[in-house]
Amino acid sequence: MAMEPPPRPSSSLFDVFLRLRPSNSTNVRFLNVEETQAASPTHITIRPPTTDDRVRKRAVEKFAFTRVFEEEAQQLELFTGAGVVPLIEGVLGAKGRDGRDGLLATLGVTGSGKSHTILGTKAQRGLTQMSLDVLFQSTGDQLVQSFYGAPAFSSLAAVDVSEARMFTATAFLDSMYADNQSERFPSRAQTPMPVSDGSISPTKSSPSRHPIASENLYPILQSSFSRPSAGIHSIRPVTGTLSSISRSNPNASLPAKKDCSSFISSATTRSKNIPRPSALPQNPSVHDIEIPADPTCEYAIVISMYEVYNDRIFDLLTGAATKNKNPNLKRRALLFKSTEQSPDKKVVAGLTKLICGSFEEAMMVLETGLMERKVAGTGSNAVSSRSHGFFCVEVKKRDAKRKGPWSSSTLTIVDLAGSERARNAKTAGATLAEAGKINESLMYLGQCMQMQSDNQDGSKNIVPFRQCKLTELLFSNSFPSTTRQHAHYHHPQKSIMIVTADPKGDFNATSQILRYSALAREVTVPRIPSTTSTILCGTASSTSSKYHSTTSSGRSTPSHIIEELEAANAENSRLTSEIEVFALRLTEETARRKAAEMSWRAAEDHMQDIEQEIRDECFLELEAAVDAERRRWQAAWDAEADNNETHLDKKIDVVIKATRAQCMSEKKPTKFRIHEDPEPGLKDRAEELELENEVLRTKLEALERESQAKSASPVKKMRALKAKKWEDPETTLRIDDY
Numbered sequence: 001m002a003m004e005p006p007p008r009p010s011s012s013l014f015d016v017f018l019r020l021r022p023s024n025s026t027n028v029r030f031l032n033v034e035e036t037q038a039a040s041p042t043h044i045t046i047r048p049p050t051t052d053d054r055v056r057k058r059a060v061e062k063f064a065f066t067r068v069f070e071e072e073a074q075q076l077e078l079f080t081g082a083g084v085v086p087l088i089e090g091v092l093g094a095k096g097r098d099g100r101d102g103l104l105a106t107l108g109v110t111g112s113g114k115s116h117t118i119l120g121t122k123a124q125r126g127l128t129q130m131s132l133d134v135l136f137q138s139t140g141d142q143l144v145q146s147f148y149g150a151p152a153f154s155s156l157a158a159v160d161v162s163e164a165r166m167f168t169a170t171a172f173l174d175s176m177y178a179d180n181q182s183e184r185f186p187s188r189a190q191t192p193m194p195v196s197d198g199s200i201s202p203t204k205s206s207p208s209r210h211p212i213a214s215e216n217l218y219p220i221l222q223s224s225f226s227r228p229s230a231g232i233h234s235i236r237p238v239t240g241t242l243s244s245i246s247r248s249n250p251n252a253s254l255p256a257k258k259d260c261s262s263f264i265s266s267a268t269t270r271s272k273n274i275p276r277p278s279a280l281p282q283n284p285s286v287h288d289i290e291i292p293a294d295p296t297c298e299y300a301i302v303i304s305m306y307e308v309y310n311d312r313i314f315d316l317l318t319g320a321a322t323k324n325k326n327p328n329l330k331r332r333a334l335l336f337k338s339t340e341q342s343p344d345k346k347v348v349a350g351l352t353k354l355i356c357g358s359f360e361e362a363m364m365v366l367e368t369g370l371m372e373r374k375v376a377g378t379g380s381n382a383v384s385s386r387s388h389g390f391f392c393v394e395v396k397k398r399d400a401k402r403k404g405p406w407s408s409s410t411l412t413i414v415d416l417a418g419s420e421r422a423r424n425a426k427t428a429g430a431t432l433a434e435a436g437k438i439n440e441s442l443m444y445l446g447q448c449m450q451m452q453s454d455n456q457d458g459s460k461n462i463v464p465f466r467q468c469k470l471t472e473l474l475f476s477n478s479f480p481s482t483t484r485q486h487a488h489y490h491h492p493q494k495s496i497m498i499v500t501a502d503p504k505g506d507f508n509a510t511s512q513i514l515r516y517s518a519l520a521r522e523v524t525v526p527r528i529p530s531t532t533s534t535i536l537c538g539t540a541s542s543t544s545s546k547y548h549s550t551t552s553s554g555r556s557t558p559s560h561i562i563e564e565l566e567a568a569n570a571e572n573s574r575l576t577s578e579i580e581v582f583a584l585r586l587t588e589e590t591a592r593r594k595a596a597e598m599s600w601r602a603a604e605d606h607m608q609d610i611e612q613e614i615r616d617e618c619f620l621e622l623e624a625a626v627d628a629e630r631r632r633w634q635a636a637w638d639a640e641a642d643n644n645e646t647h648l649d650k651k652i653d654v655v656i657k658a659t660r661a662q663c664m665s666e667k668k669p670t671k672f673r674i675h676e677d678p679e680p681g682l683k684d685r686a687e688e689l690e691l692e693n694e695v696l697r698t699k700l701e702a703l704e705r706e707s708q709a710k711s712a713s714p715v716k717k718m719r720a721l722k723a724k725k726w727e728d729p730e731t732t733l734r735i736d737d738y
């Protein structure tokens with residue numbers, strides 16, 4: 001009995017669809033679609049190939065998807081059946097409402113048909129081309145004129161929050177492909193005009209909605225998403241006007257482009273090859289898919305392209321590698337970060353963004369970006385997508401009358417690189433490292449999807465999407481914004497994942513991808529007994545009544561041995577199943593632990609940042625307070641000194657005045673000499689003189705004593721000596737006269 005597909009939980013990151021590709025392998029088919037009464041199948045079973053000893057004993061597994069597209073499903077069936085139309089509807093936004101971001105991605109083993117699905121082939125369009133066609137078809141006449149100098153151009157450039165370099169697609173394509181255009185992105189591109197004979201001559205003209213129409217004359221480049229086996233083929237000139245390039249017109253007779261010869265050109269007069277919309281596939285047509293745009297609004301469509309290679313982001317619209325034809329050209333990696341204008345949401349900063357005025361322009365931009373991806377990649381890129389390619393279509397919308405602010409929503413289409421086993425891919429050196437990075441990023445993607453499916457039971461595990469650039473780019477927009485800075489609620493993006501698989505391809509790699517992608521829909525994997533035990537059980541039941549079984553060799557086996565064998569096999573299969581479950585749980589637990597560690601580390605970093613911020617703030621505050629106090633103290637000190645000086649001056653004035661008054665009253669000349677302390681030299685001199693005086697006095701006394709002893713009585717002599725008054729030499733030095 002088939003499992004019921006689980007209801008889509010509100011927290012689900014993706015709607016997951018499975019697309020099987022027609023296989024030309026001679027391997028045994030291991031994947032089968034379950035029959036169903038419903039309109040379309042939703043379940044598949046994978047049965048390990050018995051020819052492979054390594055997987056033979058593995059359990060049969062059963063997976064559910066939103067829908068399974070079988071081998072015969074065509075591109076249009078996928079476009080309409082996998083919910084791409086509602087996704088575009090969401091991006092355009094309902095009347096009076098903002099649009100909602102949409103993500104469309106393909107995931108699968110290398111060679112399983114991801115690029116085929118998303119980018120198509122020479123004969124068939126992919127989901128990208130069809131989506132673009134529907135978008136331009138819907139916005140139609142409501143697209144704004146966005147040539148350089150037009151008010152819309154500057155307003156569009158002004159609202160961009162991602163530090164982008166914005167140009168018109170016309171100018172970009174002109175700089176990429178036209179001759180004698182050494183200057184990058186001239187102010188206004190040349191707009192060629194059709195001439196009477198159906199050919200086209202480049203002339204300058206006023207702004208046109210379809211300026212690239214005439215560039216049909218340029219040689220064309222082999223469709224850049226063709227398989228490598230086709231390689232880059234020769235080119236041929238094609239004449240015709242834009243009117244002859246039917247835009248998904250179902251009635252238009254399309255040139256058959258079954259082989260590369262249709263791309264042959266003899267024209268080599270142009271220095272650059274230009275991808276030409278008319279040479280690209282017109283089928284399947286999406287003419288009858290109508291999504292009404294808001295009639296009160298005007299729209300603008302802005303395209304950017306980048307790739308994630310070795311966990312680094314590179315712009316695909318710089319044209320650097322294509323122009324220089326140098327795959328080894330050093331490219332500048334871009335950052336996925338918050339910008340000044342987008343502080344609460346990370347964006348790829350510094351991308352080239354092109355405003356496209358028509359579907360044809362958009363197609364040429366896509367081709368140019370894909371060519372850049374091919375040239376810029378390593379040699380191995382030519383045989384397989386070795387990078388994760390991102391194609392972003394921003395739909396800008398504003399009120400046509402009021403010309404208010406532009407609102408923006410983005411449709412992101414992702415062509416993921418294929419997972420592969422290094423052993424199988426025979427990779428080595430740089431390519432091996434590259435494969436390692438791809439597998440690592442896909443492993444993280446798997447962990448995110450698995451974690452998301454675990455959350456369906458109501459638990460709130462953190463989806464560890466910050467582990468690598470790929471998952472950050474895919475998931476950071478998938479959760480409601482937690483900041484309150486948004487004026488209004490912004491819906492998380494709606495996402496569609498198309499898993500591609502080859503039913504006869506690599507069992508291990510395919511089952512691994514199916515396991516984690518199907519788990520995103522909370523698929524329980526029933527532990528079906530292994531093939532061997534099933535066979536044995538079958539044998540046992542058919543022989544149980546006879547007590548003996550007969551082997552193919554014709555020899556009979558005793559029943560107790562069969563029973564033991566059965567029991568051993570049953571046990572074996574039970575243990576194998578348990579191991580698988582444990583291995584799965586271990587992976588989940590490891591992912592959880594890593595996520596917890598990451599958030600713990602992030603919290604620790606955050607704490608350190610906060611601590612540092614607080615320290616800095618405190619230091620600054622303290623410094624300011626000390627500075628203020630010092631200034632206050634200095635001011636008080638200065639004021640005090642001023643007061644003292646003033647006070648002293650006043651005192652001196654008073655003394656001078658008083659002395660003057662006294663001199664006046666005594667009628668003495670009023671000549672003042674301010675007393676100053678004697679110079680240190682004078683003081684020494686005074687001391688010297690004093691000593692000299694002392695010596696002289698002693699001598700004098702001796703002499704007097706001598707003379708008195710000779711002439712008078714001793715009593716008289718003593719009296720005479722006592723009456724002699726000593727004059728202080730200092731007094732004579734200090735005071736001059738008044």
Ligand SMILES: Nc1ncnc2c1ncn2[C@@H]1O[C@H](COP(=O)(O)OP(=O)(O)OP(=O)(O)O)[C@@H](O)[C@H]1O
Binds near residue numbers: 022071419
């Ligand atoms: N549904 C399909 N119908 C017909 N051909 C298909 C289908 N899917 C894939 N193919 C063919 O299989 C080949 C490999 O497909 P594709 O390049 O899309 O693989 P991929 O998954 O993108 O590989 P990689 O990861 O290496 O880039 C191509 O030739 C493609 O045309």
